[in-house]
Amino acid sequence: MTFTVAIIGRPNVGKSTLFNRLVGRKLAIVHDQPGVTRDRREGRATLMGMEFRVVDTAGFEDDGGDSVEARMRRQTDQAVTAADVALLLIDARAGVTPLDRHFADYLRRLPTPVILVANKCEGKAGAPGLYEAYGLGMGEPVPVSAEHGEGMYELFEALMPHAKAAGALDDEDEDEDDFAPPGDEEAEDAEPDPGRPLTMVIVGRPNVGKSTLGNQLLGQDRLLTGPEAGLTRDAIAVEWEHKGRRLKLVDTAGLRKKAQISDAIEKLSVGNTIESIRMSEVVVLVMDAAAILDKQDLTIARLVVDEGRALVIAINKWDMVDDPQTALKRLRDRLETSLPQAKGVTTVTLSALTGRGVDRLIDAVLETWDTWNRRIPTAGLNRWLEEVIERHPPPALPGGRRYKIRYMTQAKARPPTFVLFATKPDQLPESYIRYLINGLREAFKLPGVPIRLHMRAGKNPYAAKDK
Template sequence: MPFTVAIVGRPNVGKSTLFNRLVGRKLAIVHDLPGITRDRREGRASLMGVDFLVVDTAGFEELGGDSIEARMRFQTDRAVEEADVALLLIDARAGVTPLDRHFADHLRKAKTPVILVANKCEGKAGAPGLYEAYGLGMGEPVPVSAEHGEGMYELFEALMPHAQKAGVVLDEEDEDEFPPFPDEAADAVAEDEAEPDPGRPLTMVIVGRPNVGKSTLGNQLLGEERLLTGPEAGLTRDAIGVEWTHAGRAVKLVDTAGLRRKANIYDAVEKLSVANTLESIRRAEVVVLVMDAAQILDKQDLTILRLIADEGRALVVAVNKWDVVENPQVALGRLRDRLETSAPQVKGVRTVTISALNGRGISQLMDAVVDSWAVWNRRIPTAQLNRWLAEVIERHPPPALPGGRRYKIRYITQVKARPPTFALFATKPDELPESYVRYLVNGLREAFDLKGVPIRLFVRGGRNPYADKGA
């Protein structure tokens, strides 16, 4: 994206709401409690035919040292520094506050140009604050309502000079009305059926319990302090997506909030963070489950692993802090035993030992991610499947039906990938034992090297729909 816009301002002025409005989806968590956003979040936005990268930031706060707020401020300052233009958002209903004035003075010293935006200007309640904003000395404020989508054309006009300076050329024939704010249903577009596009970024989501090193791993992969890290558990709240390139391949890395046991979640913001993480898993292609080497595959790790498998995502297990493990061989053996007995649905899952802090195992981790993605997208010709099926049935036929009649399995075909999904056509599909279905799934996994990804096998009855088409 040649043109980047950073949204900045004090806490709770509507930055994340405006971000969601511009990207056309509810990506950022929005809540009345100040300070929800901690990391900077990027999204592809479009406004009146102009495409750009928009960055949501943490609220400006004046605190120093090694506090969380100071680390958040560092990320916000980096976002402003890297942007082509910054939008300084104020709450018109609250009026101009001393903190607004302080950070207007701060931004005035920066090299990045600033557009003053007065949010919450719907109705008449925001009028006094809008007029007061002229006193900040940052030019004419742009009145908007991020929640209701008002003032978007005025914002577009304010952005255009900076967009043209950055090299954006507006095609007037492509100008569209700004899309309405989507409802929840608009976010539920399934992408599983789409064929893999070599030019589209591989979506890699990092998940795990709190404080296992997810954000540290993300920074190590990106090669910069892009994600907020620290000893405090629960630093990450939003699922933060960053696009980068690994070995010439586009990757979208998504860092997520830690997942604790449901019974331990009381805070409303944490509930929103967990929902955000679960949605990221649903949209992922490959999920990297990070666990602490000191607590390998505890109950919560297994819960997360099963959730990933249920969603049908490709999986890689990353065991972090491996550099401090006293007996690596014993720990690795224990991990493999736990996976074998407790996670049969992803049998053969790729496991990588890493140290996110010093970069150990990072190259092997990305190799495992790419390999898992390839398996997750694999398609097997129907002729190969049916030759395999004939051999399997001959070696181990299904059990007989009541009365001694033979159970007939007629045909198998792959109906989709992402994850590999198969349809088995047979007589009396409801009477095929679950144990035999598991036997077939394990056989598919071994015969076609589908290790480490969920496999779906549906038993169907009736006439073989492929009989007239050949294998």
């Protein structure tokens, strides 16, 4: 059993730095500019062996209405309400500000217990602010330095009663010898866990409806949305269940053309999105029905395929298309000529706003994931290889010598990767390699996923050896 800890505070007090420290990885974007975090981000944290869910939130802003700041505030309010305990973070070097006092008063009226944490207490510069924090009337502040990892044991002791109250910690677990120091946790097992969730990353250009689609899939307003382009900055991961199948949805920042990116925060967001693609299993590329598969969409699709991820294309705002048949034909023709590496990629038309077609998207994701994981028996592969070589032999080598293809095996899945043993593998024409890949895709039903075919010199490694 686990419990949930929400990190809250005004902008630029070090919430994302503390979040990264607790989860042990740089998941959240950290920058000196205030207001970088907009959505709430969740992660699995370990502190002295105690495990819990930690939530990074947007900076507390005293704003109302329907502005971006007000929507961010509502996301933070939801995080605090759902948490077992909240960490109110202040900047000890800056001292207690009027905004800190305002939100301390606000949090005192809520049922969620609050631990006051004074960040940036390394050295002597934070001492005056630490003493000033007692005046907030929220008990003894916990002095920490999120950047340098100081005060983590004191934070652990402050969290312990709340973990026990939430039923996440038994009395026998309190022996200090059972807790490892930060950073000493064992690495995750390299073998994939069959019970782990399928990782589905949503990508696309800015303002095509990625977060709206994410909220529709989750069935709640979990992700910050609005008409403003570029609202999402961090890659936000949320786990949920669909018909008994566990999935992890990752909403990402929009990807613009590299030449158009000058803002430092956007550069960090783009890097965050690309890293999410690399760690994904299935990538859903969302396009706007009014501008299907423009140059930037193709650039993103090629990036996904080059990284070996499974790809599904979602055409959003399909309810606004006047001539659906013509639009679909134009899309398929463009994919055929511009993205042959993922021939047969699944395309789903939908409306993220109304939810129409969203169930079909999840079905397509699960089906594409199965294809991406498919393994083909070696015997069947080589029977197919003999047939295609007989039907269309490889071209002769220079001097008229016959080119010999001896054997094929599947080296791995995710994506399907094959090894072909042949004489002089470096001289097999690229056109013939494409012929074999297309044949594999058609014969073994591998549409829409990248296929890797590596050439190796040598005889059949499984043939009986001469004694």
